[in-house]
Amino acid sequence: MSSRTNQSLSPMQAAWRRLMRQRMNAWALGFLITLVLLCFIGPELSPYDQSQQDLELKATDPSRAHWLGTDPLGRDMLTRILHGGRVSLEVGLLATAVAVIIGVLYGMISGLAGGRTDATMMRIVDILYAFPFINFVILLMAIVGREFWLIFVAIGAVEWLTMARVVRGQVLALKNLEFIIAARACGAGFWHIVWKHLLPNVMGPVIIYASLTVPGVMLLEAALSFLGLGIQPPDASWGVLIREGANSMESYPWLLLYPGIFFSTTLLALNLLGDGLRDAFDPKSMSQQ
Amino acid sequence: MIRFILSRIVQGIIVIFAVITITFALSKMVPGGSVRSERFISKEAQKAQDEYYGLDKPWLAQLGLQFKHYATLNLPESYHYKGRGVDEIIASGFPVSAAVGGAALLIALAIGVPLGALAALRPNTLEDRTSTLAATLGICAPSMVMGPLIALLFGLKLRWFNASGWFDASDWVLPALTLGIIYSAYIARLMRGSLRETLAQEFIRTARAKGASEASVVFLHAMKLASLPVLNFLGPAAAGLLTGSFIVETVFQLPGLGQFFVSAAVNKDIPLTIALSTFFAALIVSFNLLVDILQAALNPRIRLQA
Numbered sequence: 001m002s003s004r005t006n007q008s009l010s011p012m013q014a015a016w017r018r019l020m021r022q023r024m025n026a027w028a029l030g031f032l033i034t035l036v037l038l039c040f041i042g043p044e045l046s047p048y049d050q051s052q053q054d055l056e057l058k059a060t061d062p063s064r065a066h067w068l069g070t071d072p073l074g075r076d077m078l079t080r081i082l083h084g085g086r087v088s089l090e091v092g093l094l095a096t097a098v099a100v101i102i103g104v105l106y107g108m109i110s111g112l113a114g115g116r117t118d119a120t121m122m123r124i125v126d127i128l129y130a131f132p133f134i135n136f137v138i139l140l141m142a143i144v145g146r147e148f149w150l151i152f153v154a155i156g157a158v159e160w161l162t163m164a165r166v167v168r169g170q171v172l173a174l175k176n177l178e179f180i181i182a183a184r185a186c187g188a189g190f191w192h193i194v195w196k197h198l199l200p201n202v203m204g205p206v207i208i209y210a211s212l213t214v215p216g217v218m219l220l221e222a223a224l225s226f227l228g229l230g231i232q233p234p235d236a237s238w239g240v241l242i243r244e245g246a247n248s249m250e251s252y253p254w255l256l257l258y259p260g261i262f263f264s265t266t267l268l269a270l271n272l273l274g275d276g277l278r279d280a281f282d283p284k285s286m287s288q289q
Numbered sequence: 290m291i292r293f294i295l296s297r298i299v300q301g302i303i304v305i306f307a308v309i310t311i312t313f314a315l316s317k318m319v320p321g322g323s324v325r326s327e328r329f330i331s332k333e334a335q336k337a338q339d340e341y342y343g344l345d346k347p348w349l350a351q352l353g354l355q356f357k358h359y360a361t362l363n364l365p366e367s368y369h370y371k372g373r374g375v376d377e378i379i380a381s382g383f384p385v386s387a388a389v390g391g392a393a394l395l396i397a398l399a400i401g402v403p404l405g406a407l408a409a410l411r412p413n414t415l416e417d418r419t420s421t422l423a424a425t426l427g428i429c430a431p432s433m434v435m436g437p438l439i440a441l442l443f444g445l446k447l448r449w450f451n452a453s454g455w456f457d458a459s460d461w462v463l464p465a466l467t468l469g470i471i472y473s474a475y476i477a478r479l480m481r482g483s484l485r486e487t488l489a490q491e492f493i494r495t496a497r498a499k500g501a502s503e504a505s506v507v508f509l510h511a512m513k514l515a516s517l518p519v520l521n522f523l524g525p526a527a528a529g530l531l532t533g534s535f536i537v538e539t540v541f542q543l544p545g546l547g548q549f550f551v552s553a554a555v556n557k558d559i560p561l562t563i564a565l566s567t568f569f570a571a572l573i574v575s576f577n578l579l580v581d582i583l584q585a586a587l588n589p590r591i592r593l594q595a
Contacts, residue, residue: 129525130304130577131311132569135550138535139315139562142554219431223536226433227551239433246437246540250445260434268429 015204018280025276028269035266039085048076050083051234061254068258072248081259084236085266091152091237092218098156099217100210103163104202108194110164111171122168125161133158137220141229151230155220159213166209170202204281212274215267222263238263290585294578301574308570309359309563313352316559355563365560369553375564378549383568385455386533386545389464394523394530396469397476402519404473405480409515410507412485420477427474436467436540453542464541468534472526479522484515513587520587524580528572532565 019025043050053073062069068077110121137154144150174180175198183193218238224230225239226246233240238259245256346354358365364376401424408420443463444452450463487493488511496510533547542548546565553561 127300127304127307130301130570130573131308132566132573134535135562135566135569136311136315138551139312139554139566142551143316143557144318222431222433227535227539229551229555242433242437246433249437249441253441256434256437256441260430260438263431264429264434267431268425271425271428 015277015280019276022276022279024272025280028272028276031265031269032273035085035269036089039082039089042082043079043086046076046079046082048079050080050236051075069254071244071255072252077255077258080236080241081238081262084238084241084259085262087231087235087237088218088221088239088263088266091148091155091221091231092214095152095155095159095217095221096210096213098153099159099163099213100206102157103160104167104206106160107164107167107169108171108198108202111168112175112194112198114172118168122165125164128161134220137224138227138229141224146229146232148231151221151224152217155217159217159220163206163209163213166205167202170205171198174198174201208274208277208281211270211277215270215274218263218267218270294582297578297581301571301578304574305359305567305570306356308566309355310352312563312566313355313559316557316562317348359567364564367553367558367561369556369558369561375561378561379546379564379568382533382544382546382549383531385543386538386547387531389461389537389543389545390468390527390530390533392461392465393468393472394527396465397472399473400469401473401476402480405477406484406507406512408477408481409484409488417481421481424474424477424481427470428478430471432467432471432534432536433540435471436464436537439463439467440540453540455543460541460543464534464537464543467537467540468530472530475522475526476519479518480515483518484511487511487515490514517584517588520580520583524576525573528569528576532569532572 053075054070057070058072060070068081070076071080106121106125110118113121137158140150140154180193180197183197188196221230221237222239222242225237226243228243231237231240233244241259242256242263245252245259249256355365357363364374367373367375367378370378404420404424408417408424411417440452440463443449451457451460452463454460488507493506493511496506501510533543533545533550535547535551537543538545538547539551546568549561550565552558553565
């Protein structure tokens with residue numbers, strides 16, 4: 001540890017420096033920011049609507065007018081991919097938010113309560129790990145309907161288990177440390193301690209696991225949409241586009257390739273960034289470097 | 290040890306009955322009846338049908354009936370495939386899923402373990418970078434992208450195998466390859482991380498100090514401990530693979546369990562849905578138990594507690 005250079009840095013700043021020292025992480029972050037901007041602004045700038053059909057143009061090659069060509073219904077592929085990306089990213093972020101909220105609440109309560117309550121709550125999590133949750137999600141989507149809010153709530157409701165474990169472990173480690181005891185001795189109330197002392201210290205691991213949850217969640221959404229149970233056409237997500245591409249891949253393989261490349265690159269960037277964040281925050285992996 | 294196994298079996302049975310209850314409750318959220326078809330049928334016929342499937346009883350009694358079916362292993366009939374028991378349907382789909390999944394598991398282990406071990410043994414070399422990159426790419430090419438691409442390349446362009454369907458003896462190859470590559474990526478990553486961590490531990494230094502050969506250090510000492518996270522991952526993964534991947538079975542149009550699950554959910558075939566969820570849960574529970582026992586055998590520091 002070079003204590004001299006790190007002296008004036010907050011832990012957050014030090015972690016940020018460690019993150020950016022790896023060039024791959026910087027690339028991944030840059031790519032993701034660009035992608036988010038493209039997906040949220042691009043469809044507005046495009047001269048086409050994502051579901052606008054032009055039956056004169058059936059699955060054309062990339063051209064000046066349509067940069068990534070058109071699909072068999074004459075819809076502009078680039079607009080559809082960017083619009084689909086927006087839907088996929090929205091589901092990814094919202095479902096992760098649901099998972100974070102449930103996981104943090106559950107883990108906090110379990111860790112703070114301690115004793116028998118804690119043991120019971122964690123045993124429940126252990127048991128829940130053995131549940132075929134994917135089956136439940138598929139069942140829910142098939143029978144209740146395929147609405148946007150249901151997709152991310154259902155996915156979020158199954159992805160919180162690891163988050164709860166992480167938060168609980170962190171709370172257990174923190175709650176008897178001196179600064180918490182000192183705060184209590186000064187007469188700080190329960191909520192003050194939770195809000196001002198526990199939550200900020202739990203956020204680091206939460207951010208790491210959230211960043212590792214996003215690609216998993218996006219994968220699940222794509223799988224549901226691929227099976228026809230998620231986002232419904234003519235609306236698009238990357239799962240929908242990949243399914244449409246797979247159906248016509250023999251004649252028009254690029255309809256599968258383009259959305260596939262976008263999806264895979266995004267997953268790659270998210271995974272790299274998640275790993276990078278873990279390395280940057282986790283003292284255990286720091287010592288290995 | 291025996292107490293541990295017994296308590297886990299009891300816990301597993303609780304899980305299975307909880308799965309039955311949740312699946313049943315979810316399927317009761319279906320608007321309208323589940324056996325009712327869109328076509329008009331007379332009141333008498335509807336009543337007779339409801340009675341036949343026990344749908345005239347209150348929900349709790351229906352749930353009790355489900356429990357009884359599973360406790361006595363006398364499984365009900367499917368709504369959609371009239372006259373066929375759900376166990377019969379599982380028995381027809383499971384061999385397909387298990388053949389593909391078993392082959393995929395072997396492929397995943399055969400690629401993933403050596404790749405990850407090689408990367409861990411030569412950290413920060415070209416081999417390490419290449420294998421890490423390959424593993425990351427495998428994780429980022431999900432089955433819904435990889436599957437169609439493999440079908441396109443080997444099935445439609447090269448014509449080495451059928452692109453879809455379950456007709457020839459070689460039809461397991463492409464779906465197993467798709468799943469195997471993806472799972473090998475996860476295994477390689479886990480293997481690399483845990484072997485690197487193990488090799489840095491003190492008992493490895495002790496083994497080296499007493500003059501053990503490098504091969505014996507790696508294979509006898511380190512691998513035993515380093516394989517624990519991989520085993521942990523393999524438990525649920527094996528259960529998922531053997532019961533069939535929803536995506537891969539859709540891409541390659543295999544008549545396996547994964548496909549049945551989606552169609553049963555869409556067709557509102559409640560008995561089949563419950564049966565498939567239960568079967569899947571039972572497999573997860575048994576594989577997890579198996580993994581726990583194996584882990585205790587590999588790592589003397591793990592004590593099994595009830």
